[in-house]
Amino acid sequence: MIIAEHISKIFNDIKAVDDISFEVKEGETMVLLGTSGCGKTTTLKMLNRLIDASGGSISIDGKNIFDQQPEILRRTIGYVSQSNGLFPHYSVEENVSVVPKLLKWDKSKTRNRAQELLEQLKLPLEEFGHKYPDELSGGQQQRVAIARALISNPPVLLMDEPFGALDPITRAGVRKEFLELPELKQKTIVLVTHDVQEAFELGDHICLMDKGKIVQAGNAKDLILKPANAFARNFFDHQRLFLELSALTFQDILNIADADSAFQNNADNASLPEISAKASLWAGMEILSASSKDALIVRNDTLNISKIYTTSSIQEAYRILKQHN
Numbered sequence: 001m002i003i004a005e006h007i008s009k010i011f012n013d014i015k016a017v018d019d020i021s022f023e024v025k026e027g028e029t030m031v032l033l034g035t036s037g038c039g040k041t042t043t044l045k046m047l048n049r050l051i052d053a054s055g056g057s058i059s060i061d062g063k064n065i066f067d068q069q070p071e072i073l074r075r076t077i078g079y080v081s082q083s084n085g086l087f088p089h090y091s092v093e094e095n096v097s098v099v100p101k102l103l104k105w106d107k108s109k110t111r112n113r114a115q116e117l118l119e120q121l122k123l124p125l126e127e128f129g130h131k132y133p134d135e136l137s138g139g140q141q142q143r144v145a146i147a148r149a150l151i152s153n154p155p156v157l158l159m160d161e162p163f164g165a166l167d168p169i170t171r172a173g174v175r176k177e178f179l180e181l182p183e184l185k186q187k188t189i190v191l192v193t194h195d196v197q198e199a200f201e202l203g204d205h206i207c208l209m210d211k212g213k214i215v216q217a218g219n220a221k222d223l224i225l226k227p228a229n230a231f232a233r234n235f236f237d238h239q240r241l242f243l244e245l246s247a248l249t250f251q252d253i254l255n256i257a258d259a260d261s262a263f264q265n266n267a268d269n270a271s272l273p274e275i276s277a278k279a280s281l282w283a284g285m286e287i288l289s290a291s292s293k294d295a296l297i298v299r300n301d302t303l304n305i306s307k308i309y310t311t312s313s314i315q316e317a318y319r320i321l322k323q324h325n
């Protein structure tokens with residue numbers, strides 16, 4: 001768990017980060033979101049002491065980070081920088097093995113772990129281990145950077161615009177792989193992005209920043225449906241409908257009786273496409289628009305409920321949900 005209390009950073013006379021506090025619970029992904037220059041990277045780098053805070057306190061898993069040598073602290077915190085930070089003259093295997101070398105792991109332990117991780121990241125060691133970064137695509141380089149950050153199994157992972165240099169299609173693909181990586185399920189992650197869609201997809205908890213301050217903290221639904229002020233409202237305006245449909249799930253509809261009544265019960269049409277109740281309304285609309293059917297089955301396997309939605313019943317449920325939020 002990360003606890004930052006009243007942290008600030010002043011560069012010369014610029015207040016890059018101005019008295020902010022936040023907590024990141026174990027296993028949670030927290031996103032620092034905001035426009036360029038609002039203090040996201042500075043905040044992130046204060047957590048592994050690449051930048052030392054001008055004031056405030058930071059503890060990770062109960063230990064004050066200022067009591068630890070920065071180099072030792074950084075061995076327990078994975079870090080993926082904005083520009084992937086791979087050494088150009090090191091092969092993929094050598095890049096991934098940097099931290100194990102510092103930790104004096106033996107060669108076979110390092111190799112086995114590199115193999116396991118690169119396999120998960122779809123870069124098998126046999127095929128890619130000997131290649132150099134400039135022989136890889138941007139998406140592949142980014143995956144090597146993620147493997148390097150994860151190799152020593154640090155409990156905490158910091159990521160600064162990890163997908164920022166990728167084109168939108170590669171970006172969506174690498175992000176999807178990232179979400180599905182079993183390695184990441186237990187990690188406490190802080191991720192910096194200026195991309196709202198990325199923040200909504202990856203963040204359990206999002207801190208929206210402006211001018212060194214946290215303007216609003218909460219989950220995607222809080223941010224899009226209950227903006228704290230005009231800045232927070234305006235920040236999401238250009239993609240509001242998409243973000244609202246992405247933040248609201250079918251389960252939200254199941255939780256509200258009058259929204260729930262907007263669609264039929266007891267689905268039994270086996271030929272309709274299916275989706276989990278945990279999925280967003282947007283995901284449901286996408287399935288419907290790609291399908292020749294005009295309805296889909298939504299399942300909550302825990303409660304053993306399945307219901308049928310059409311596009312118009314999703315729209316009606318969305319209208320009702322908005323009134324409730």
Ligand SMILES: Nc1ncnc2c1ncn2[C@@H]1O[C@H](COP(=O)(O)OP(=O)(O)OP(=O)(O)O)[C@@H](O)[C@H]1O
Nearest residue numbers: 011014016034035036037038039040041042043194
């Ligand atoms: N080493 C430094 N010396 C002086 N000023 C700095 C330094 N690093 C950052 N700043 C300033 O601090 C402010 C916050 O910068 P920071 O990099 O944290 O923003 P950011 O939100 O991560 O932006 P971006 O998305 O563009 O990386 C900016 O005004 C920046 O110019």
